[in-house]
Amino acid sequence: MSLDRPQRGVFVPALTPFTPDLAVDEARFVEHCKWLLAEGANGLAVFGTTSEANSLSHDERRHLLDRVIGSGIAPRALMPGTGCCAIPDTVALTRHAVERGVLGVLLLPPFYYKNVSDDGIYASVAEVVHRVGDARLRIYLYHIPPMASVGFSLPLIERLLRDFPDTIVGLKDSSGDWKNTEALLNAFPGMEIFPGSETFLLAGLRSGAVGCISATANVNAAGIAELLRCWREPGADAKQAELTAIRAAMQKFPVIAAAKAMLAAASGDADWKVVRPPLQPLSAEAAAELARTLESLDFAVAPTRVHA
């Protein structure tokens, strides 16, 4: 159990809504972010995988971050994804975010070249830190090998923490492998570690995790926030089981499309279904199957709680 890790809670990789012609719907994005915070989210990991960030241009990302902050959402509640394939792009997005006063950035490793060495990934992160050159920079490493292929090994993390102790502050572990999360929690007791799924939230909190960053928090932020409040109480395991069942139901489908289908159904706004290629929306059949499963679990995104 770590004493020096703050409880950050649930950070939501906010879904990015699009119009039918695939433009970013900025106004709806801001509303979605505000709704998530009202539901109990502690922060927003905007521009994550779930946000389809890699399907957005860098200009779109910068503009959207400014729009969110301009809407009154506190920069300290934001952990935007800024890791790109090319160092100049990562530096530009990171510098912009730091200048806006965000809590930190969620940093994907450069993900085009495969089988790169830890030395190469280290050099990439070091170059970004040096070029941004701002003492306010806080980096959360984004470990998501199922999508990025490239990831952060324990020896690499150890080296980064040693050389950039004031900058590298945390990690999101989307390996989907609890053994890896547990190894990280044991190895790096001073680091803010977020499992990438609420399935591992209770086990994580009991081992020193600071919360979770989860795609499905886009539809169940309130449920996850409740577990964060009651995790030391007797009902915690039952609450975890509920969250796990809902997550498992959604994970049978592509999660981004599934979460968007659920918001479309709950809000009555079919535009919520739109994803940018190469992703595809959930089929009507799959959406109906998901809805039936969620109903059997007595779970619904309450329509009155979703902005119109």
Place this chain on the structure above:
Amino acid sequence: MSLDRPQRGVFVPALTPFTPDLAVDEARFVEHCKWLLAEGANGLAVFGTTSEANSLSHDERRHLLDRVIGSGIAPRALMPGTGCCAIPDTVALTRHAVERGVLGVLLLPPFYYKNVSDDGIYASVAEVVHRVGDARLRIYLYHIPPMASVGFSLPLIERLLRDFPDTIVGLKDSSGDWKNTEALLNAFPGMEIFPGSETFLLAGLRSGAVGCISATANVNAAGIAELLRCWREPGADAKQAELTAIRAAMQKFPVIAAAKAMLAAASGDADWKVVRPPLQPLSAEAAAELARTLESLDFAVAPTRVHA
């Protein structure tokens, strides 16, 4: 044997030289491009994987293409890579290249999201074609699953050729799998197909390939061009065996770093070794081992032929 495919020859995914502080060395890039053409390259697939294109910002790519064309290299000899993760970026780079009058663009599929459907990749390509909206657009699909993970299946290619017959004109097959190249050549007799390695050049030409696009052509363009001239003659198999041996020697190492080490040695300019992270330069030991192997094969990049 196809009659309606032109012989395009060897297109080189030109290496991008950097200064020691990782800036693009534009002047040296232009010199390298001109040297390759003088050596017998038929064209330049600038901004491919070997060019570290995904480690360049989009502005750097646009600027560099303008610089190359401004230097007097014919746009019709150019097949720049323009495929990014995000549709707006791919559209911007593609439109820029088309407006410059290039032969065509080499299009990576969006490569961040994994396990995407053929429908999703199709939608992505279709969206790019529609948004660019220029009858001059010619697309060469870039199939490189070992790096991009996402690729172009035969049914997907068939659908793209059917729906965009004037736009989708060719494919670079960097699967490294001759069986796949052969299947493509058999399935799409009207398509300009380039194996991604000179190892498959002779077999490819005999089955209707139009040439090859190969990383190692950065150091052996002359040798590959020679096989392209003599491939119907008696010595062709022996020439192919030579090319294959040189390629195999280089492939024991990370090929981009290996080719840069060879140019550094041949030119006496150590800056040629510089790669952008996450790639790493070849170690001195590895470079020496490679040099010994190439010497035993009686192969050298003639120093007098490399610009200083």
